[in-house]
Amino acid sequence: MSASCATPAPGASLPGSLLYDAAALRAIEAAALAHAGEATALMQRAGQAGWRTLLSHWPQARRIVVVCGPGNNGGDGYVLATQALASGCDAVVVRLEPHAPRTEPSRAMCAAFEAASGRIEAFGGALPPADILVDALFGIGLSRAPDHATAALIDAINAAGVPVLALDTPSGLSGDRGSADGAAVRATRTLQFLAPQLGLQTGDGPDHAGALSLDVLGVDAHCFEAAQAQARRIDAQDLAHWLQPRPRNAHKGSHGRVLCIGGDHGTGGAVMLAAGAALRAGAGLVEVATQGVHIAPLLARWPEAMVRRTDNVSAFAGALDAADVIALGPGLGQGSWGHALFDETLDAASAADTPLVLDADALNLLAARPRGLPAGAVLTPHPGEAARLLETDTATVQHDRPDAVRALAARWNAVVVLKGAGTLVCAPGGLPWLIAAGNPGMATGGMGDVLTGVIAALRAQGLDAEHAAACGALLHAVAGDRAARTAGERGLLPGDLIDVLRACANPEPHP
Ligand SMILES: NC(=O)C1=CN([C@@H]2O[C@H](COP(=O)(O)OP(=O)(O)OC[C@H]3O[C@@H](n4cnc5c(N)ncnc54)[C@H](O)[C@@H]3O)[C@@H](O)[C@H]2O)[C@@H](O)CC1
Ligand SMILES: [K+]
Numbered sequence: 001m002s003a004s005c006a007t008p009a010p011g012a013s014l015p016g017s018l019l020y021d022a023a024a025l026r027a028i029e030a031a032a033l034a035h036a037g038e039a040t041a042l043m044q045r046a047g048q049a050g051w052r053t054l055l056s057h058w059p060q061a062r063r064i065v066v067v068c069g070p071g072n073n074g075g076d077g078y079v080l081a082t083q084a085l086a087s088g089c090d091a092v093v094v095r096l097e098p099h100a101p102r103t104e105p106s107r108a109m110c111a112a113f114e115a116a117s118g119r120i121e122a123f124g125g126a127l128p129p130a131d132i133l134v135d136a137l138f139g140i141g142l143s144r145a146p147d148h149a150t151a152a153l154i155d156a157i158n159a160a161g162v163p164v165l166a167l168d169t170p171s172g173l174s175g176d177r178g179s180a181d182g183a184a185v186r187a188t189r190t191l192q193f194l195a196p197q198l199g200l201q202t203g204d205g206p207d208h209a210g211a212l213s214l215d216v217l218g219v220d221a222h223c224f225e226a227a228q229a230q231a232r233r234i235d236a237q238d239l240a241h242w243l244q245p246r247p248r249n250a251h252k253g254s255h256g257r258v259l260c261i262g263g264d265h266g267t268g269g270a271v272m273l274a275a276g277a278a279l280r281a282g283a284g285l286v287e288v289a290t291q292g293v294h295i296a297p298l299l300a301r302w303p304e305a306m307v308r309r310t311d312n313v314s315a316f317a318g319a320l321d322a323a324d325v326i327a328l329g330p331g332l333g334q335g336s337w338g339h340a341l342f343d344e345t346l347d348a349a350s351a352a353d354t355p356l357v358l359d360a361d362a363l364n365l366l367a368a369r370p371r372g373l374p375a376g377a378v379l380t381p382h383p384g385e386a387a388r389l390l391e392t393d394t395a396t397v398q399h400d401r402p403d404a405v406r407a408l409a410a411r412w413n414a415v416v417v418l419k420g421a422g423t424l425v426c427a428p429g430g431l432p433w434l435i436a437a438g439n440p441g442m443a444t445g446g447m448g449d450v451l452t453g454v455i456a457a458l459r460a461q462g463l464d465a466e467h468a469a470a471c472g473a474l475l476h477a478v479a480g481d482r483a484a485r486t487a488g489e490r491g492l493l494p495g496d497l498i499d500v501l502r503a504c505a506n507p508e509p510h511p
Contacts, residue, residue, distance in 0.1 A: 047079020077136025202422025256460025441489030
């Protein structure tokens with residue numbers, strides 16, 4: 001591979017921003033308290049930030065109901081409610097009987113609310129009429145699944161039919177994992193404090209957190225040094241980091257040769273999609289090894305592709321040797337043909353150290369017949385495939401996606417793209433990347449084939465395995481968002497993404 005056009009500018013620092021978990025937030029809080037003193041001061045700032053956020057997004061709201069829990073998250077809620085009263089709004093705090101404040105600062109904030117003639121109601125099954133609800137039930141201190149009474153309160157919040165502003169986390173959702181063990185608030189917006197939490201941006205997180213805001217509570221930048229990040233978040237703005245303008249003297253050999261292998265009888269479209277995506281993502285040459293019956297339709301759609309019939313496995317040995325990158329799996333199937341291609345390809349790639357991108361049935365075959373992978377392989381499982389590769393079930397993968405992607409990368413010594421809402425990309429022992437783009441319209445058969453082609457193309461253009469996977473997952477998601485903008489998410493097809501890939505793969509360079 002001689003390519004150099006899809007590479008970061010020399011000396012460029014990593015793109016994106018860092019995401020944290022509760023332990024990291026506690027470390028930031030401890031550093032801030034050591035520096036600035038009182039816990040109540042931070043709580044005051046948190047509640048005031050909550051009030052400012054509410055005012056800026058819902059300026060017409062007059063009846064404000066704040067649901068307070070027993071810890072410091074509840075304390076933030078009392079501050080917000082006191083601010084609302086001071087601004088002439090009708091503010092009521094609702095809480096469960098056992099949720100009277102338990103921490104010193106939250107007791108003080110509750111007392112201040114009562115001193116301002118604030119009303120506190122015990123939850124008896126129905127919430128008072130409200131223009132907006134504020135969820136200050138639990139934040140990063142959530143330690144168990146909500147019990148029956150708490151779940152009833154959460155259900156009432158979700159059923160109220162008015163906007164919900166969650167303070168710090170939507171109560172019930174783990175801000176670390178992006179999943180809930182029981183009932184969880186579905187917020188319209190979540191105002192995070194100090195630093196953004198990974199769990200709000202992957203798995204169930206986005207559905208529960210809604211739109212995201214952040215307030216760093218005036219904490220000094222050095223307090224963040226103590227915190228260990230859990231992921232690096234990248235969005236559409238970051239594509240330009242990797243997708244630099246091409247050198248003027250580039251030729252087709254500069255951009256690598258991708259070999260796409262797959263497409264058994266009945267699933268020929270999958271390998272066509274991968275090949276088309278590889279072409280549109282900028283691979284210099286794309287060759288397809290597939291069943292002979294698929295060659296004519298493939299060439300009709302993509303005359304730029306080279307083709308190799310694989311009715312006889314040994315017939316494509318030359319293609320394996322010539323490839324800079326091999327994408328194996330789209331439409332491969334798990335029959336004897338797929339098995340033979342899988343074995344042949346992995347043997348050849350291991351012998352020649354050819355970069356691999358494995359997807360779909362290549363992952364299922366790998367799970368069924370575990371073997372070592374050549375260095376720098378990329379695996380792109382959806383949660384079901386991930387579960388097979390980890391010998392667990394899909395629910396366990398989704399319960400803790402950050403943990404699953406790290407475990408997969410370590411288990412297979414490969415870069416892993418764990419697909420689904422809030423796609424995560426992780427190299428062995430590395431910090432995961434969180435892809436902050438994409439939409440549910442992309443939950444359609446064939447989208448994964450497009451992703452495979454994109455990652456292979458970027459690898460062929462000179463990105464290393466980790467960066468090709470991160471940039472490829474991002475480019476794929478950004479193309480999905482762009483395609484959805486024209487006519488909506490429902491009915492979005494993989495081919496729609498391929499149509500806009502080129503426009504997304506040539507971002508304006510950052511000034
Ligand atoms: N980290 C920080 O620096 C700051 C934190 N603040 C707030 O403080 C929060 C953290 O406060 P806490 O540590 O007190 O934790 P929380 O207020 O999130 O909740 C802990 C309390 O809830 C109870 N609890 C946990 N899960 C429960 C469940 N499922 N059912 C019933 N009770 C349950 C615990 O026993 C404990 O009493 C943050 O999320 C944030 O809102 C802010 O006041 C300002 C600054
Ligand atoms: K909350």
